[in-house]
Amino acid sequence: MTENTQKKRMLDTKMVPAPSHGIIPERDLNSTPVLEARHLGIEFGGLKAVDDFNLIIGKTEIAGLIGPNGAGKTTVFNLLTKVYQPTMGTIMVNGKDTAGMNTVQANKLGIARTFQNIRLFDNMTVEDNVRIGLHNQVRYGMFTGILRLPAYWKQEKAQHEKALELLSLFDMQDLAGTRAGSLPYGAQRRLEIVRALATNPSLLLLDEPAAGMNPHETEELMRNIIRIRDRFQIAIMLIEHDMNLVMGICEGICVLNYGRIIAKGTADEIQANPTVIEAYLGKKKEG
Amino acid sequence: MKLKKSTINNLISYGVVIVAFIVCQAMISSGAMSRSLKGQMVPICVYIVMAISLNLVVGISGELSLGHAGFMSIGAFSAIIGAAWLRAALGIENEILLLVLSMIVGGAFAGIFGVLIGIPVLRLRGDYLAIVTLAFGEIIRNVLNCLYFSLEGSRLHVSFNNPSIPGTILLNGPNGAKDVAKIATFPVGFVLILFTLFVVMNLVNSRSGRAIMASRDNRIAAEAMGINVTKYKMMAFVTAAVLAGMAGALYGLNFSTVAASKFKFDTSILVLVFVVLGGIGNIWGSIIAATLLTVLPELLRAFADYRMLVYAIVLILVMLATNNPFIRSLFDRLIHRGRSAQTQRGGAAE
Numbered sequence: 175m176t177e178n179t180q181k182k183r184m185l186d187t188k189m190v191p192a193p194s195h196g197i198i199p200e201r202d203l204n205s206t207p208v209l210e211a212r213h214l215g216i217e218f219g220g221l222k223a224v225d226d227f228n229l230i231i232g233k234t235e236i237a238g239l240i241g242p243n244g245a246g247k248t249t250v251f252n253l254l255t256k257v258y259q260p261t262m263g264t265i266m267v268n269g270k271d272t273a274g275m276n277t278v279q280a281n282k283l284g285i286a287r288t289f290q291n292i293r294l295f296d297n298m299t300v301e302d303n304v305r306i307g308l309h310n311q312v313r314y315g316m317f318t319g320i321l322r323l324p325a326y327w328k329q330e331k332a333q334h335e336k337a338l339e340l341l342s343l344f345d346m347q348d349l350a351g352t353r354a355g356s357l358p359y360g361a362q363r364r365l366e367i368v369r370a371l372a373t374n375p376s377l378l379l380l381d382e383p384a385a386g387m388n389p390h391e392t393e394e395l396m397r398n399i400i401r402i403r404d405r406f407q408i409a410i411m412l413i414e415h416d417m418n419l420v421m422g423i424c425e426g427i428c429v430l431n432y433g434r435i436i437a438k439g440t441a442d443e444i445q446a447n448p449t450v451i452e453a454y455l456g457k458k459k460e461g
Numbered sequence: 462m463k464l465k466k467s468t469i470n471n472l473i474s475y476g477v478v479i480v481a482f483i484v485c486q487a488m489i490s491s492g493a494m495s496r497s498l499k500g501q502m503v504p505i506c507v508y509i510v511m512a513i514s515l516n517l518v519v520g521i522s523g524e525l526s527l528g529h530a531g532f533m534s535i536g537a538f539s540a541i542i543g544a545a546w547l548r549a550a551l552g553i554e555n556e557i558l559l560l561v562l563s564m565i566v567g568g569a570f571a572g573i574f575g576v577l578i579g580i581p582v583l584r585l586r587g588d589y590l591a592i593v594t595l596a597f598g599e600i601i602r603n604v605l606n607c608l609y610f611s612l613e614g615s616r617l618h619v620s621f622n623n624p625s626i627p628g629t630i631l632l633n634g635p636n637g638a639k640d641v642a643k644i645a646t647f648p649v650g651f652v653l654i655l656f657t658l659f660v661v662m663n664l665v666n667s668r669s670g671r672a673i674m675a676s677r678d679n680r681i682a683a684e685a686m687g688i689n690v691t692k693y694k695m696m697a698f699v700t701a702a703v704l705a706g707m708a709g710a711l712y713g714l715n716f717s718t719v720a721a722s723k724f725k726f727d728t729s730i731l732v733l734v735f736v737v738l739g740g741i742g743n744i745w746g747s748i749i750a751a752t753l754l755t756v757l758p759e760l761l762r763a764f765a766d767y768r769m770l771v772y773a774i775v776l777i778l779v780m781l782a783t784n785n786p787f788i789r790s791l792f793d794r795l796i797h798r799g800r801s802a803q804t805q806r807g808g809a810a811e
Contacts, residue, residue, distance in 0.1 A: 255685055257681065257684075257685075276684070277681075277684040277685055278684055278687050278688065278689050278690075281684075281685060281686065281687035282687050286685070286686075287685055289681075289682065289685075293679045293681060293682035293685075294679070294682070295674070295675050295678040295679055295682065295683075296678060297674075297678055298671070298674060298675070298678065302671055305668075305671055306671055306672065306675045306683070306686050306688065307686050309668065309671070309672055309686060309687060309688055310687045312668050314667075314668060315669075316664070316667070316669045316696060318667075319663060319664060319666075319667025319668055319669050319670070320659075320660055320663045320664050320667065321663075322663060326667065329668075330667075333668075369686065370685075370686075372686075373686055373687055
């Protein structure tokens with residue numbers, strides 16, 4: 175199975191036609207992977223929440239992480255973003271070992287994420303939320319800000335334009351002045367993606383981006399995920415329960431159960447895998 | 462449009478403060494202001510600055526600090542000692558220059574202690590942070606109670622728990638500082654308020670300010686966005702300490718006798734009351750609450766023994782009122798109307 179993941183796959187065009195076809199063949203398959211997790215694991219007082227997790231994600235790859243509830247999917251995200259320090263294994267981001275790093279450093283290295291239970295800055299405006307994402311791309315200090323030196327005005331203006339440009343990805347530029355907490359649910363999820371993108375990542379982790387969305391919104395989200403990948407040339411890894419989305423856009427899928435990887439492969443391989451059907455898809459069909 | 466709006470709001474705030482200052486000055490020079498109220502003008506400025514700076518910690522950065530009076534006392538005593546030393550060693554006689562320099566000294570020392578205290582304290586969260594700041598406030602007061610400073614020529618002498626030091630005593634342990642040159646003036650207090658407003662409002666509307674507020678609203682998300690939460694909490698804490706130190710300097714140089722017992726836990730709570738009553742995170746609320754609650758005890762002097770009782774009842778009523786759903790929704794509607802009017806104005810300006 176590991177060989178299968180290392181071999182870069184063509185996009186399953188079943189759900190999403192044309193747009194990304196032009197991109198994938200141009201990929202530099204020999205370049206350093208964006209993410210390389212080896213024997214990754216974490217124990218919580220003897221309980222192995224994640225164990226021997228191995229995964230390689232190449233540049234501009236879209237990977238899916240699926241599994242039943244409580245399988246440890248979000249824990250994997252928390253390990254990758256260093257919210258938890260792994261007790262075993264290594265994580266390499268763009269060829270750099272992240273051992274001993276914290277969340278902030280992991281973000282600076284190029285990992286951005288969204289959250290399963292939305293974590294926006296509710297009391298700030300939509301634009302300010304994006305500006306928080308742009309924080310590390312703006313370089314002026316506290317005193318420049320207090321004294322409002324020319325650098326302040328220049329960079330604030332650039333930041334404002336950049337924020338609106340990012341918001342326009344999801345046609346949200348008109349909502350820039352709205353309080354983030356008062357946005358409808360779907361828009362909050364989109365804003366989280368924009369905010370994560372603003373940190374200029376090379377790997378974007380999406381934790382259940384389609385949760386609570388209707389089929390129409392989900393389809394739009396799928397198109398947007400592809401569009402984001404193509405435009406920013408980043409790798410995307412997502413956790414999702416909506417199988418249409420996962421099977422439709424993920425080039426590689428990784429199935430987790432009880433903290434262990436039980437299968438890796440393309441959508442077709444996963445759908446045909448008896449272990450997966452037994453652990454996950456089979457049960458779901460019956461239910 | 463966003464930038465313009467914040468700038469306009471700032472200018473309005475400065476304008477209101479300047480108008481209030483002119484009105485007060487006019488009242489003082491025309492004799493319309495009572496003697497006791499005139500004596501309250503500098504303390505009002507001091508408490509406004511204290512309230513705004515504590516609001517930076519409690520409201521903007523979201524950490525409950527109960528030791529703000531500690532920074533005030535560091536500012537007060539370092540300014541008293543600084544003023545005496547500057548006069549003796551450098552021969553500065555211009556009172557305003559001396560006051561400004563002493564305020565800088567007070568702010569600097571409070572800032573240094575802000576860093577020292579902030580390092581351990583900001584590793585804690587919630588209730589623990591509140592308890593430890595409370596403890597540091599008390600530690601500062603108790604240490605100051607044991608400190609003796611004297612000036613011999615232009616040489617400063619310090620001793621701990623030992624009052625026999627050469628020269629003129631500046632700081633006499635638990636008796637505090639005596640015969641302080643009263644150089645604090647209302648206009649300088651007013652400038653300090655403007656300075657504080659300038660620092661706090663510009664900070665809030667900058668990259669650093671947004672990072673501070675993001676750390677308050679959602680620590681995990683802020684860290685995931687690459688914001689060093691501890692650094693920005695520290696920034697807010699130290700800035701507030703510096704401002705409190707400057708306010709303390711103004712306070713210390715306004716009385717002829719200042720003892721460390723003036724900066725008790727009560728003072729920290731009093732400032733916190735200003736912030737809470739004015740609305741956490743609301744700078745204008747802090748200013749109004751600080752003014753009213755400093756003046757109110759003076760106005761209630763006629764009630765003599767009952768004034769603290771009335772004061773407490775007023776506080777409880779305000780708290781009940783602000784927690785009443787009906788009154789809350791009324792305020793929300795008022796604020797909402799104000800906001801929409803503002804956006805309309807902003808839109809029209811564009």
